[in-house]
Amino acid sequence: MLGRLLPREGRFFDLFNQHADRIVDGAHHLLHLMEHYSDPLLRAREIQAIDEIESSGDKITRETIALLHKTFITPFDRDDVHKLISSMDDILDLTQDVAESVMLYDIQTVTPEAVQLASLAQMCCERVRSAVNLLADMANADAILKLCVEIDRLESDADRVMRSAMSKLFHEEPDVRQLIKLKAIYEMLESLTDRCEDVANIIEGVVLENA
Numbered sequence: 553m554l555g556r557l558l559p560r561e562g563r564f565f566d567l568f569n570q571h572a573d574r575i576v577d578g579a580h581h582l583l584h585l586m587e588h589y590s591d592p593l594l595r596a597r598e599i600q601a602i603d604e605i606e607s608s609g610d611k612i613t614r615e616t617i618a619l620l621h622k623t624f625i626t627p628f629d630r631d632d633v634h635k636l637i638s639s640m641d642d643i644l645d646l647t648q649d650v651a652e653s654v655m656l657y658d659i660q661t662v663t664p665e666a667v668q669l670a671s672l673a674q675m676c677c678e679r680v681r682s683a684v685n686l687l688a689d690m691a692n693a694d695a696i697l698k699l700c701v702e703i704d705r706l707e708s709d710a711d712r713v714m715r716s717a718m719s720k721l722f723h724e725e726p727d728v729r730q731l732i733k734l735k736a737i738y739e740m741l742e743s744l745t746d747r748c749e750d751v752a753n754i755i756e757g758v759v760l761e762n763a
Contacts (some may be wrong), residue, residue: 559753563619564620564626564633567615568636568650570612570641571590571616571641571644572640572680572681572685574606574649575609576677576680578602578606578647578648578656578677579673579674579676581596581598581601581602581651582650583674584645585598585602585651585668585670586662587667587670590661592628593655597638598651599652602647603651603652603697605646606645610749612637613641616633616637616711617634629758629761632758635754636755636758639747639750640751642679642747642763643680643744643747643748643751645744646744647673647744649740650737650740650741650744654737654739657733657736663717665714665716665717665738666717666734666761667743668713669713669717669745672706673710673741673744673745673748676703676706676707676744677748679703679706679748680703680752683751683752686699687758689754690759690762690763693759696756697756697759699752700755703745703752706745706748707746710741714739714742717738721735721738
């Protein structure tokens with residue numbers, strides 16, 4: 553009861569929102585990279601932009617964790633605060649990994665399936681941001697839970713796209729090296745939607761415990 557009467561540190565929500573913005577920015581640049589991969593100058597710019605966004609996200613994550621150590625009353629369970637910002641940061645880390653991998657693996661051509669997976673990842677990231685933006689007010693519980701369901705649906709869509717892409721790859725790609733590279737990229741792109749689902753599961757738990 554006393555905990556409910558004490559002031560809570562509201563800056564956590566500002567930091568969550570800032571990080572969610574970075575997640576969507578990173579996803580946007582990743583999709584643009586995949587859509588215009590044949591342009592080497594644009595490719596380099598997009599990869600650099602994603603690196604800068606990921607670095608900015610890391611700073612927000614560190615600031616959030618530092619604030620957590622200094623705050624007596626948190627807006628919700630301390631472990632959930634830590635898990636949420638860490639899981640959000642995992643999305644950005646993986647976004648950077650995908651962007652760097654297409655360069656390091658010397659991918660020659662990005663397939664339509666890779667673009668489709670990047671698009672699904674962006675849609676998941678947009679819904680993560682929407683859910684995070686609503687988290688400060690538990691009156692938004694129903695809307696937040698609906699967004700979590702949408703993220704789960706998009707993750708399932710990405711699973712289906714990846715399975716179809718893998719089947720096509722193994723049936724049609726004659727170059728074994730290219731096959732191995734594209735398989736890795738497909739898996740990383742699908743994992744991006746998994747990381748978004750991880751965040752959605754944490755948010756869903758927070759809502760169910762606090763609404």
